Amino acid sequence: MNLRRPTRIRPVATSLAALLVAMLAAVGCTSGTPTASNAVPPPAAPEARVVYVALGADETLGRGLEGGIRRGWTQQVFAALPRSAVYVNLATEDAPVQSGLADQLPKALALNPTVVTIWFGSGDDPARTSDGEFTADLTQIVSQLRAAQVDVLLLSRVDPRAGSSSRYATLIQNVAETTGATFIDLPGVSANPRDPATQEAIAKAITSHL
């Protein structure tokens, strides 16, 4: 009698064991932790501080650009900087270099910038601003920034079709040489400043110096 008992229990026990294994396998296959997590990550590590400020007039302001604000060269320079960068465009419409010294420079220094691009000329009337005044004002702007350990990039489009801007090109280059700022001339840039290709070319020329 005793010998027959195991033969009666085995199929049932085997079935139960199989059922249990199947359920465990199903659990393993179906359940899983959701991909999203509400857990708070560890605090962020301090990142390199980059503050980019653009000083200048209409070319820097980028008003009326074809393709919108994101096509502006200053915006493209900002895009090329590290993710921790902060950018402020202090340029104003028709601003002469004198306005850059009086209005834009104090605001720029208050932002503690690390990189500044300067592009004046188009807002200066040759009849009212002499070469000497232009050079003196621009030198003051660059010198004060350089004294604050700022990387300064002086821009000028050396293009005979560019009107007053080209008139000051040599003066700007001289200021760069005197103050130790980086001079970037843009001879290959198209005459149409609102063209996205022009903006891209300017941005490329600047970012190659950063």
Place this chain on the structure above:
Amino acid sequence: MTWWAAIGLATMGVRRRPGRAVLTVLAVTLAAALLTALLTIATTAETRVLDELAKGGPLAGIKVAAATPDPAQIGQDNANPGAPKDLDQSALDRIRALPSVRDVVPVVSTKLLVISPTPDADGQPLAPFIETVVGVDLTQAPTLPITVVEGRLPAPGSTTELVVTEGYLERLGIARTDAARVVGSELQLAAAQARQEGDHLAARGRWFKALIVGVVAQEAADGQFLMATEQVNAARDWARAGVIDPRFATSTSAYTGLFVVADGLDNVGLVRKEITAVGYSTSAPENLIASVRRYLHVVEIVLTAVGAIALIVAALGIANAMLAAVRERRREIGVLKAIGSRDRDILRIFLVEAAVLGLVGGVLGAITGWLIAQVVGGVVNGYLVEQGLTGIALELPLTTMLATVVGSTVLAILAGTLPAARAARLPAREAVGAL
């Protein structure tokens, strides 16, 4: 007769008819499994539903706005805020000091101009738009109504990480199921400092970049972006240095709002009343949560009843099996009585036998029920994730499992009482007479 002897004899009795024992245990197992699975699923569903209502935050959360209170706000979940009123550190300290307030998390927000690199549903570049960015101390995220749908939260203190809400996905025409598409893209955001230029307002932007690290559902404040307070405060300071620009709704308030946690759902009304007295507008889903909890409790009672009925049916099976065992073992009972066993010894043997069946069935049932709940949870999780919703996480219901095991054993003992009593009352002569 000792307990050990009774257990030994009961175990022998169980092993004598293994088929019947297995079937009886199987009935108890299935009933216990049903009860465990139903209760586990019901409890998880309740947690999930309440979590959804509280948007991942505490159930006793109250939103305080930088505005004067609506006199009738206490009875309403969503009160209409009155005129703007600055919410500064002294107001925060007063609210924090109120009785029944467990926690207070300040919330700041500001409108920013946003440039998104992700094209819209038609593949066209999205035009820059103005949207609110909410800033919170992310170390306190578990206290806030924030649920991560995709990715993760920004690192506390990070100025270059943010999360977006489903509103941003809608703006881009992206389904919730494709939320992962936006994670990893970088936004350019600008706070506008307005200045008067002649007869019009001109704005000067302070731009920063932020990486989208996740998609969330959040109710901390209105806004499609959420990030650490530091960058939002810097943006607010920049905007406030200019003149008031209605496009960016520049506010002078130190905090846009507060998220206050009461020490219990029952105290939400009291805390709201106190904050109203301090002079600020509040809102909380207390009435909705209370109603939903009542309905969920009814569902829980019904499911428990279903499981309990199954367990009672299984107990009747035990009673039936025990009655059959008593009939079959009359000779054994007679012999035991003939060699000196008392009625209570016989009673003990059969009660222990019933308890063993109930205990084994209960333990197996509790484990099986947990496994069934896991399978159901896995299927439900798959569906939720497919729908772009947060999945559920089943917790081991130790109390439910323990109650199931104890309940099964007690029910089995009760079911075995009648057969055991019948066996105990069996006259020795009659029992031996069957020989």
